[in-house]
Amino acid sequence: MAELRAFTHGLMPQTTPAIMQAFCEDWAERGVDAWNGVPDRWDIGHQTSWWTLPEDLGDRWISPLLSAAPGTCVLQPNVHWTVAALLSCDEPFDGRTGVVLSEAEFPSVRHNVRQWAGLREINMHEVAASGADVDVEAMLDAITDDTAWVFVSHVGFASGAKLPDAAIRALADRAHARGALLCVDGYHATGSVDVDVNALGADVYVGGLLKEASGSSGNSYLYVRPGLDLRPRLSGWFADADPFGFNAAPEPHPRVRRRFLAGTTAVASMYHAVEGLRVLLGPGLDAVRQDSLDKTGYAIERIDALLAPEAAGASGVHLRSPREAERRGAMIVLAMPDADKMCAWLKTRGVYTDSRRGEVLRFAPFVWNTQEDIDRCVDAIAEALETGAHLRYEAPTEAGPVT
Structure with missing residues (x-):
């Protein structure tokens, strides 16, 4: 058999059954207390828990994957949720309405922007693709003083074309010169392309471990540039500054990355999230x-x-x-x-x-x-x-x- 679909769902690592058995053991032996503490099964290097796992895995595994600083990465359920949460942030839209993206973007981005345009004032500028590739020059020209967000894929889902790092950097520089933010969709780069978010100039980088990284579903991630203050309206109670105060009004968590958590996290999927990364990051x-x-x-x-x-x-x-x-x-x-x-x-x-x-x-x-x-x-x-x-x-x- 020749399994050649790494870009749609990676193969299961041999260690996955054992780590899923570990989830069953933690659940059976600890019950509710697993939210307060579980054995470190992910080489995190310190005490972890179901409550902190999205951030702990972000620091231990996603940050090295993206050459990112600790404290900037967090696991997410899927990229569609993350993009919706980004578009729910008021800060980038303060005095601005523009969103620039390419026709080559995945529906998680294109559909989100169209639907949010019905909820807030958004001027969607969808740049025609050159074939299935990003027209970088046209995207640069589309960025104006009204632009809030620029979305671009690191690797195109339809063409398999990798956007050169210099092109992404040019988009970042143009966006920043006009006061806009750049979000890079790295889903089809994750696990197969070495990434340096600082060199790219990305304000936000999203991706997932489902494909070449062999982490299966439910294991997407978000990177937010240090110092970028975003407050998504789609935050859930896991993102609240005082979640167990059960207050009537929400208060954003002091850590920006945690603000992108929603309701109770799906813990089981995070157990097998990084088994593929163990293999890939070894060499x-x-x-x-x-x-x-x-x-x-x-x-x-x-x-x-x-x-x-x-x-x-x-x-x-x-x-x-x-x-x-x-x-x-x-x-x-x-x-x-x-x-x-x-x-x-x-x-x-x-x-x-x-x-x-x-x-x-x-x-x-x-x-x-x-x-x-x-x-x-x-x-x-x-x-x-x-x-x-x-x-x-x-x-x-x-x-x-x-x-």
């Missing part, structure tokens, strides 16, 4: 990044041979993701007719990829994949294009929406 993300580039580079060489003019059946198929190493994420995107049928047929050959809108086939050779996995994938694609076998394949009707 270092620079080594993980080089491994990813080597494998995607080899895959592109195989694809180029497959799509050569004399190759049979390759009409209408082309590489949509970048070739240049500095612009590649972990994902390879092939535009092709009937990509959904190709994806379904490849599963019958033990090759697991992903399709979108029947237009593109996506796959990502990651740390758990071998060169043989890549060969198996490209060989199967070549067979299908030559014989048309995927066009004759009828996918099971009971299949769900996720490929």
